Amino acid sequence: MSPRFDTLAIHAGVEPEPVTGAVMTPIFQTSTYAQPALAEPKGGRFDYGRTANPTRDALEASIAALESGKHGVAFASGLSAIETLLKRLSAGDHVVSEENTYGGTTRLFTKVLARLGLEFTFVDTRDPANIAAAIRPRTKLVHVETPTNPMMRICDLRAAAEIAHAAGALLSVDNTYASPYNQRPLELGADVVVHSSTKYVNGHSDLIGGLVVVRDDALAEELRYLQNASGAVPGPMDCFLTLRGIKTLHLRMGRHNANGLTVARFLAAHPRVDRVIYPGLASHPQHTLAARQMSGFTGMVAVDVGTLARAKALSESLEYFALAESLGGVESLVSVPALMTHAAVPEDRRTAMGVTPGLVRLSVGIEAADDLLEDLARALG
Numbered sequence: 001m002s003p004r005f006d007t008l009a010i011h012a013g014v015e016p017e018p019v020t021g022a023v024m025t026p027i028f029q030t031s032t033y034a035q036p037a038l039a040e041p042k043g044g045r046f047d048y049g050r051t052a053n054p055t056r057d058a059l060e061a062s063i064a065a066l067e068s069g070k071h072g073v074a075f076a077s078g079l080s081a082i083e084t085l086l087k088r089l090s091a092g093d094h095v096v097s098e099e100n101t102y103g104g105t106t107r108l109f110t111k112v113l114a115r116l117g118l119e120f121t122f123v124d125t126r127d128p129a130n131i132a133a134a135i136r137p138r139t140k141l142v143h144v145e146t147p148t149n150p151m152m153r154i155c156d157l158r159a160a161a162e163i164a165h166a167a168g169a170l171l172s173v174d175n176t177y178a179s180p181y182n183q184r185p186l187e188l189g190a191d192v193v194v195h196s197s198t199k200y201v202n203g204h205s206d207l208i209g210g211l212v213v214v215r216d217d218a219l220a221e222e223l224r225y226l227q228n229a230s231g232a233v234p235g236p237m238d239c240f241l242t243l244r245g246i247k248t249l250h251l252r253m254g255r256h257n258a259n260g261l262t263v264a265r266f267l268a269a270h271p272r273v274d275r276v277i278y279p280g281l282a283s284h285p286q287h288t289l290a291a292r293q294m295s296g297f298t299g300m301v302a303v304d305v306g307t308l309a310r311a312k313a314l315s316e317s318l319e320y321f322a323l324a325e326s327l328g329g330v331e332s333l334v335s336v337p338a339l340m341t342h343a344a345v346p347e348d349r350r351t352a353m354g355v356t357p358g359l360v361r362l363s364v365g366i367e368a369a370d371d372l373l374e375d376l377a378r379a380l381g
């Protein structure tokens with residue numbers, strides 16, 4: 001009997017606690033553990049809080065199940081999850097990365113890891129041929145994000161996996177934007193899934209966290225070694241909160257998907273909106289591919305209202321959409337990528353990617369859709 005996603009969200013990784021029967025995994029807020037005999041820690045592994053923590057164990061088992069993986073490895077942030085994955089590589093090794101990844105990922109690659117000797121090529125992964133053309137003898141990893149932020153570019157994960165594997169490289173997928181409810185990259189051939197659990201996975205805008213999921217035992221061993229050796233581990237409280245968030249992931253995502261589509265359709269029909277970018281609309285140039293590898297299209301919607309002045313007016317006059325960075329929480333948010341998330345990207349590159357001054361990004365929450373539509377109508381009018 002293999003449980004369905006909604007059941008896994010509630011049960012995976014969470015067993016009644018052995019001492020008291022506590023139904024919810026307790027917050028094991030401890031840095032160390034008493035050992036019953038010399039060099040014989042309980043469970044063979046509970047010797048120090050960085051190395052092992054039962055609350056973290058539960059979160060890792062939960063995300064592994066939700067991503068159709070075998071092993072989860074938890075981190076203090078999405079960026080530390082990605083950084084730790086890259087620490088498998090050595091100076092001189094090469095990575096092919098999607099060019100429109102999360103800004104912090106680009107910064108980590110170009111400003112930090114490149115300085116330590118890793119080499120990067122950035123390509124538009126909407127066309128898998130661009131990945132193949134960038135492969136070198138020392139390419140060890142292909143790293144993609146799909147959909148991307150904020151342009152909602154889609155990468156064909158089956159094609160990307162084939163190209164990476166033919167080159168002897170791994171494919172890692174940042175699945176933050178889609179969430180495992182809508183897209184499970186390991187089922188499509190990817191080797192590694194990474195999340196900023198700060199976003200949809202936790203979903204309540206109250207912590208920073210990162211997760212990695214793999215199937216391969218040896219790769220999991222390596223990642224656990226690096227998790228302990230580098231030490232960017234999440235605290236037990238944050239693991240507990242993320243587990244609590246995951247218990248409603250399916251309910252939240254169902255509503256994010258529905259509200260996202262409703263808002264996208266409403267804006268597409270609005271005279272003051274030049275363009276709506278949403279993979280769930282047939283007008284999205286990669287809608288067919290998106291529909292093939294995703295089961296829903298999230299609450300992320302980008303609209304072009306023409307000018308920076310109009311983007312400013314819209315983003316500042318919405319009532320239910322807070323003007324803020326981040327995404328994926330229960331409450332709606334609005335941002336202007338050119339001045340916020342993508343301000344550090346040079347203007348010519350921004351324009352080339354389509355991040356125009358009038359682009360507004362909405363993270364549609366799970367409020368009543370009619371209230372959100374009324375808010376948008378008023379702010380646009």
Ligand SMILES: *Cc1c(COP(=O)(O)O)cnc(C)c1O
Pocket residue numbers: 077078079080102104105145149174176177195196197198199208209210
């Ligand atoms: C936010 C984000 C990250 C970084 O995660 P943090 O938890 O903020 O460190 C990485 N990838 C994507 C797609 C993101 O949205």
